[in-house]
Amino acid sequence: MEADLIVTYLTPGHGVRKAYAKSARKVKSRFGASLEPLTHARITLMGKEDAELPRLTQSDIIQPHQGLREGLSCFALASEMAELTMGLLPPGKPAQGVFDLFLEMLGQMERDCTELGALLYKIRLLALKGYAPRLSGCGRCDSKAARFFASQGAVLCDRCSGGMDRRGTIEVSPGSLRLYESLSTWELDKTARIKPSEALLAEVRGLLDAHLEFILARPLRSRAFTSKTV
Numbered sequence: 001m002e003a004d005l006i007v008t009y010l011t012p013g014h015g016v017r018k019a020y021a022k023s024a025r026k027v028k029s030r031f032g033a034s035l036e037p038l039t040h041a042r043i044t045l046m047g048k049e050d051a052e053l054p055r056l057t058q059s060d061i062i063q064p065h066q067g068l069r070e071g072l073s074c075f076a077l078a079s080e081m082a083e084l085t086m087g088l089l090p091p092g093k094p095a096q097g098v099f100d101l102f103l104e105m106l107g108q109m110e111r112d113c114t115e116l117g118a119l120l121y122k123i124r125l126l127a128l129k130g131y132a133p134r135l136s137g138c139g140r141c142d143s144k145a146a147r148f149f150a151s152q153g154a155v156l157c158d159r160c161s162g163g164m165d166r167r168g169t170i171e172v173s174p175g176s177l178r179l180y181e182s183l184s185t186w187e188l189d190k191t192a193r194i195k196p197s198e199a200l201l202a203e204v205r206g207l208l209d210a211h212l213e214f215i216l217a218r219p220l221r222s223r224a225f226t227s228k229t230v
């Protein structure tokens, strides 16, 4: 039915789950505004525990995150965070850590919607899921190295990368390494103090995009969108 909707949720207990919301698009839908994108809601699903498409029977808003939907560029950044999360999580597995991080960062982005915030989220998500790129110390011999090979997910020294194709590899500057490490490790409530230059931000973003494209084996759809609107 055209009025029905398939909604994708990030849940702490079951990771990414889809649900079928009957008549959700009708004006008098009982779900009201609770199905707006990026809404934090308490939901009830009907169907077997492992049902592929359980039916949504109840949905109550906990936090609407209205602010994230008001500006096009902010919505694009938050959508990119959501898309990457769905791309990296195996279906049906508990995801408490990712859920907590995502919720915390949506709140932070609603207060101050910055590209840096979205970047921080992606960096920490990768680390949580075991996909963090290796940016210091050659990925093979641990000696000094600064050239990032997306195909290896790591920087490699000249000796270990001898004979390898260097097209598309990225030189990791000391500044971008420091920025990456700050974004990975600082307490979240202190990260507002990180104020990188545009150039440095672009460097780290480029590095992360190259890494992600290789991991996901496709360009992120909303990245192209964000590049145009931000």
Ligand SMILES: [Zn+2]
Binding pocket: 138, 139, 140, 141, 142, 143, 145, 156, 157, 158, 159, 160, 161
């Ligand atoms: Zn090496």
